[in-house]
Amino acid sequence: MEVAALKLKLKEQIIEYLNLMDLKPEDITDEEPLFGPNLGLDSIDSIELIVLLEREYGLKIKNPADGRKILVDVNHIADYIIENTKV
């Protein structure tokens, strides 16, 4: 899968998993901080994102410290998926 296609799919999945129904994929930029003031995600959302990665990509984040480095923005999550799977 191309990187751009992966990022688009990831945005659609973030919207679905976090029930951000008033947003469209194009409203989320690749480098926008997920836990910043715009999207306003919180700690429960971080668990939802961990579940997303496990269910959709078979990736388990076991160390919470890793999660802080991965769940930064769409770019970081996409890089993590590419590095750890054969997309």
Next chain:
Amino acid sequence: MYIKKVVCISPQDTIKDNFPQTGIIEFDALQCPAIEPDYAGLIPRGLLRRMGKAIRMGVGAGLPLLTGNKDIEGIIIGTANGGLEDCIKFLNQIVKYNEGTLTPTNFVQSTPNSLGGTLALMGQNSGYNVTHVNKGLSFESALMDAQMLIEAGDAKTLLVGCIEEISTYNTNIYTMDGFLKKEALLSSELLNSETKGTINGEGATMFVVDQNGENALARIIDTGQITHPNHEDLLECLNALLRRNQLEMSDLDAVLLGYNGDQSTDHWYKQLSHSFDEGTGLYSYKNLVGDFPTVSGFALFLVLKLIELGEIPKEMILKGSNRSLGKVLIYNHHRGVQHGFILVESLA
């Protein structure tokens, strides 16, 4: 116990202060979905997107009362199913993902007492917090709990309410077990239908109840309930309720009966209505919102509105009366098994 304030979200436009003068909405389907208010300004966006419909409606009805009445000492909720949509989603996830990592949101929303907890957190109320999950008598049980607390002097002011939501799952289950009709029909035709089953409804109704009658809307005289009765048991339950409040059948000015158009269980209402005084007005309410286990909360809201306005929509009239609404009885049963009475008195 006196009712000071009420907010109701239902399939009718009950959010508007001038309901039912706004007119009665007619439905032509097997479901009567609730008309929800705009929650912006009441529920933060981040919380709202996680809430299922039952929780959303319950917060929408209960939070304004909670934040507007700092004297409220506790929260008592009645619900048969709570947030059933999220509950079944969560249970399905357990199976689908083989008891692996589960999403927290569905879990948080999946228990019947989620609303009580959410209201307590959002309204910063750390008092008594109980949810009664007793199917078709959940709301009557919540009212009885509140009345006992107030009469025992353990509380002065409480938030009491009920919620129920239409979900894919309860619609499927209710259809399969015959609780819902197979054919869609106009709600105006519901009570005269000659088939089994009813139509599905939902809503949230919240009341501020108080030991003090000053500026109250009405007084809850008493509640009664009985399970698996025969007709004689039911009549004796009602007579006992009246006797312990020094009342007779002839004292009832109006009775709201829970006719739901199900030919297999509406005989309970018809049979009991023979016992009422000739001058007692008989009125329906499920043809306005459909049927659901805590629909008697909507009926109580309706009584308060009718007392306030002094007139009754023609859609509700089964047998008219020229008596003013002084003492009003609400009689509801759930599937012919659980039967509840709520006795209300106007303070006008």
